[in-house]
Amino acid sequence: MMSGTSLDGVDAVLVDLRGRPCLLGAGFLRYPKSLKAILLALHEISGDEVHRAALAGIELSRLYAKAVQRLLEKHQVPAQTVSAIGCHGQTVRHRPGAGYSSQLGNPAWLAERTGIAVVADFRSRDIAAGGQGAPLVPAFHAAVFRDSRHHRVIANLGGIANITDLPRQGPVTGFDTGPGNVLLDAWTRERFGRDFDRSGAIAARGRPVASLLKALLADPYFRRSPPKSTGRDHFSFDWLHRFSVGKHKAEDVQATLAELTACSIAKAIAKFCAGAEEVYLCGGGVRNHDLVRRITRELAGMKIASTDRLGIHPDWVEAMAFAWLAQRALKRETGNLPEVTGAKGPRVLGAIYAA
Known part of the structure; x- marks a missing residue:
């Protein structure tokens, strides 16, 4: 799943990664205007940010769960056959020079609601290793x-x-x-x-x-x-x-x-x-x-x-990339390219939230 800096909504894709990545299905769920307004406001420094960000993360995860459920129902895929959800989250601050990149979302909540393991927080390890945390795709x-x-x-x-x-x-x-x-x-x-x-x-x-x-x-x-x-x-x-x-x-x-x-x-x-x-x-x-x-x-x-x-529709490339990165995390395989991010070396990216 990918929610990009355009702040328009979430791209959800169903990908078979047993060989060359194969797109099985895809969908887009637009952010409600109220949520988009909250996310735009959180890009600006203001009061009570921690509380508002936490609530926005839960609201995002509700939307993510809805996108997952719609996609699985549309393609008649049981949740128990899905290895993991690669959830990028919604970036509200990207400041690698200060040592962090913050993506909103509540992966524990998403795993609980969908019954599927979630891989999230893809950027932090690369930044901890001296990299930019981006781009990862x-x-x-x-x-x-x-x-x-x-x-x-x-x-x-x-x-x-x-x-x-x-x-x-x-x-x-x-x-x-x-x-x-x-x-x-x-x-x-x-x-x-x-x-x-x-x-x-x-x-x-x-x-x-x-x-x-x-x-x-x-x-x-x-x-x-x-x-x-x-x-x-x-x-x-x-x-x-x-x-x-x-x-x-x-x-x-x-x-x-x-x-x-x-x-x-x-x-x-x-x-x-x-x-x-x-x-x-x-x-x-x-x-x-x-x-x-x-x-x-x-x-x-x-x-x-x-x-x-x-062979890949331009709308779904990034979302497919985070499915691929999630698979690599599950297999304990590295996901960053140090030549791209500037990290000290290859690192396994993402935190895993079990189903």
Whole structure:
């Protein structure tokens, strides 16, 4: 199960991992508006956070249990045949420099409600070993998408965008490139009263503001070398408002934010994925046709496609990755890539809550 930084809901997948990962079923459960408002508020420093976070974790686990039960009923799979639920939880703080990354959810509650073992808290061990705790999905990308004939890059267009470099041979690398959908969604909510910019229609009407884009791209994060990771903590709405965005037309700001995502991804690929021939997109941003068009333009000369071409629908890649990581935890196999996260070495990731 995966709840990403877009804060839209939970992706639940049923995966057979007895050979190459095989998707048996999938579903999405949207967050109620009341829960989404609580989660957005918890990203800001305020009073009584511990109590409110605990209650939100229980509410999330109720929703997770509902998603699991719906998925199993739809595909007529008995709960006792499922080895485990890999539950990422909902990130509300990601501060590896301070030694932690906090994902909300109550895995004990989820195990109790579903009768299925739960593997959770995937990021803490990597951070304890000196790593960023993110991104963790590149290990899965390497396992299922790497090809000795082609130099590929997997670009995940989530709330925060990240890339995985899969050369024909040699070490796999990956890192967060910066904002994916997070600022696009925040600006759409603020100025247009919608949860997201469907197909990128608002951005497509606007014209990027060159001076604003230059200022946004001057943020020190974009100049840092990997390993690195980021989140809403850094690329927040408050961060955006430092650039006096209110003086520009709303559509033009949206177009500029789309350019920010596309340019930061393209610059990262050009700088750190030398020789890459193919870029495969996954995550919710694949449905933003304007954003995909901008990325394709920035990466002119490269083959651009979605991970559908590689056999996995772009909506379900991350959720499948956490099923795979959960299996590795059960088998006491390592799940991180130190070359990606900067950890001192490979580590078994996740805490197990027995059924």
